[in-house]
Amino acid sequence: MSVIRVKHATKSYGPRHNRFTAIDDVTFEVPEGSTVAIVGKSGSGKSTLMHLISGLDRPDDGEVIIEGKNIFKLRGKELDQFRNRHIGFIFQSFFVEANESLYQNVSLPLEIRQTIYNKRREKILWALERVDMQDKVNVRAGKLSGGEKQRLAIARAIVNEPKIIFADEPTGNLDSATGAKVVNLLFELNKQIGSTLFVVTHDHELAARCQILIQLKDGKLVSIKDTSSAKNSKQAVTTGKEGE
Numbered sequence: 001m002s003v004i005r006v007k008h009a010t011k012s013y014g015p016r017h018n019r020f021t022a023i024d025d026v027t028f029e030v031p032e033g034s035t036v037a038i039v040g041k042s043g044s045g046k047s048t049l050m051h052l053i054s055g056l057d058r059p060d061d062g063e064v065i066i067e068g069k070n071i072f073k074l075r076g077k078e079l080d081q082f083r084n085r086h087i088g089f090i091f092q093s094f095f096v097e098a099n100e101s102l103y104q105n106v107s108l109p110l111e112i113r114q115t116i117y118n119k120r121r122e123k124i125l126w127a128l129e130r131v132d133m134q135d136k137v138n139v140r141a142g143k144l145s146g147g148e149k150q151r152l153a154i155a156r157a158i159v160n161e162p163k164i165i166f167a168d169e170p171t172g173n174l175d176s177a178t179g180a181k182v183v184n185l186l187f188e189l190n191k192q193i194g195s196t197l198f199v200v201t202h203d204h205e206l207a208a209r210c211q212i213l214i215q216l217k218d219g220k221l222v223s224i225k226d227t228s229s230a231k232n233s234k235q236a237v238t239t240g241k242e243g244e
């Protein structure tokens with residue numbers, strides 16, 4: 001089975017005399033198709049790690065290997081293409097285009113990819129149906145409630161059927177009932193389209209539903225637990241520390 005592998009990833013910020021290491025020599029791997037929660041206190045490096053795995057940010061050192069390829073060996077344009085094809089993002093603060101219709105919002109990643117009109121239409125309707133918003137195709141996104149905006153953001157994130165979906169505090173701005181619906185949807189989509197799901201969350205219930213739990217502290221990997229089967233529950237997935 002294919003795995004997503006992070007090897008000795010390090011990322012620092014700030015000027016040389018005042019460097020701050022946000023991610024410090026982090027190594028792990030997870031099977032493609034799994035659900036992964038990244039947990040840790042505020043400032044522990046969760047978002048930075050997600051940005052590295054998704055190629056949004058470049059590490060100072062180390063590798064991120066997806067489909068057997070170190071994504072940082074890709075050139076700028078190739079990396080953009082890789083992200084557009086294989087990666088979907090969902091953020092806490094929705095980021096939908098309020099003045100555009102739902103259709104236009106979901107169309108965006110497909111336009112970047114230059115998908116032809118008919119195919120595009122088919123995919124947009126498919127994605128909106130997955131989040132149960134097919135009856136609002138022509139509504140302006142600004143008219144939606146918070147939960148609906150998040151569902152729209154999910155439709156946009158999945159329209160390319162990405163290999164990996166990143167959700168950074170996806171329920172942070174939602175009431176608990178709406179949040180629960182959005183979370184159920186993310187897990188359903190993980191099953192339906194087989195995308196690996198990475199979630200950064202403070203929500204213990206959400207973290208507990210994920211198969212793999214990655215805990216960070218001060219930019220370091222504290223533990224990685226695979227809870228997908230009782231057999232593995234106490235055992236860490238490869239941390240890479242053993243004999244690499």
Ligand code: ADP
Pocket residue numbers: 013014020021022040041042043044045046047048049
């Ligand atoms: P978390 O998501 O766990 O709250 P982050 O990954 O956002 O943590 O941040 C980890 C640390 O790196 C924090 O101390 C933060 O201030 C710092 N940091 C993150 N991004 C930047 C940046 N672009 N410039 C400078 N420091 C940053």
